[in-house]
Amino acid sequence: MTAPATATTTTAPPKALYVYGITPAGVRAPRSLGVDGAPVRLLTGSGLCAAVSAAPARLRPRRRDLLAHQAVLDELAAQGPLLPMRFAVLSPRTDVLLSQLRSDSAHLTRQLDDVRGCVEFNVKGAVVPGHFAELVRRDESLRDLALRTRRRPDYEANVRLGEVLARGVRREARRAARDVLDRLTPLAVRTVQGPTDDECVLSASFLLRSTDERRFRQAVEARALEYGDRLALSVTGPLPCYSFVDPSPAPAGR
Incomplete structure (x- = not known):
């Protein structure tokens, strides 16, 4: 994952993923459409799920996209503990994000335990x-x-x-x-x-x-x-x- 962009407009690399948050494995994929109207899917690895969608070619903090980001998080949070990402967090590729879930699984799992029920x-x-x-x-x-x-x-x-x-x-x-x-x-x-x-x-x-x-x-x-x-x-x-x-x-x- 990369840090959220600070510029008004962000150009995402080809096949980049927009990351909404991380949950324990086993949650349902949100029904709400994500940023830029993209469907949200789950990447699962090491007992964790990352909720992602295809990153738009140009990412801007438009109201409808901010609301879409929040709606996805609300659905995930209703199912259990969630590590929410702020708007405009990207990962360059699927394999990079799955690798990070594996390498950081112990840390992320502790974080999820810390916010469980909170x-x-x-x-x-x-x-x-x-x-x-x-x-x-x-x-x-x-x-x-x-x-x-x-x-x-x-x-x-x-x-x-x-x-x-x-x-x-x-x-x-x-x-x-x-x-x-x-x-x-x-x-x-x-x-x-x-x-x-x-x-x-x-x-x-x-x-x-x-x-x-x-x-x-x-x-x-x-x-x-x-x-x-x-x-x-x-x-x-x-x-x-x-x-x-x-x-x-x-x-x-x-």
């Missing part, structure tokens, strides 16, 4: 703008600055006050995000943190037992109520376990 949820937290009144009430230095600016308003003073308030709002949102992460992490089998910035101060993926989904959603809702004045939480899932899959074994010695 789903992924992603939680993001965005800064809520305008969380000023409470901030000023609790911070004496901010109260003093706001009072001085009100008494002697000018452009620079207003800009300075705005910058200080914005930093304070982000600081409060980050503090809330840390608490949310601390509260949710014990509910998950594993947690992976994603990139954040000044606006999105929380991004984390959680590997959950399917039986814990309701409890997890309730915990997110409780935190959203607790911190809704400073942190806007959103949750996406259940998803295939993209963030918890490593299709390639670590090099020897690591």
Whole structure:
């Protein structure tokens, strides 16, 4: 398998395979058509199955192909553990992919065991703008600055006050995000943190037992109520376990 393409358009080599995911052997081939309307088939080797279709000559992230990719994964995930590939993962030939299944079978089987009975949820937290009144009430230095600016308003003073308030709002949102992460992490089998910035101060993926989904959603809702004045939480899932899959074994010695 090769890494997903980062370019807008990918030209696949002749007879290349588009790879959707890897499952234990014995699953049924998805009925859904794959990317570019191609039928999906299963390649089986070493107790594993790779769901593949013929790669289109030109591969673009069109909405219909993204939805087709997801539909195939949904059918596979409904049958058991799945190592999902992200959109646009290709293998150059059938024999290459079967060889990889053989050589990596122990690693891939462990990965499947790790996600068995699990789903992924992603939680993001965005800064809520305008969380000023409470901030000023609790911070004496901010109260003093706001009072001085009100008494002697000018452009620079207003800009300075705005910058200080914005930093304070982000600081409060980050503090809330840390608490949310601390509260949710014990509910998950594993947690992976994603990139954040000044606006999105929380991004984390959680590997959950399917039986814990309701409890997890309730915990997110409780935190959203607790911190809704400073942190806007959103949750996406259940998803295939993209963030918890490593299709390639670590090099020897690591």
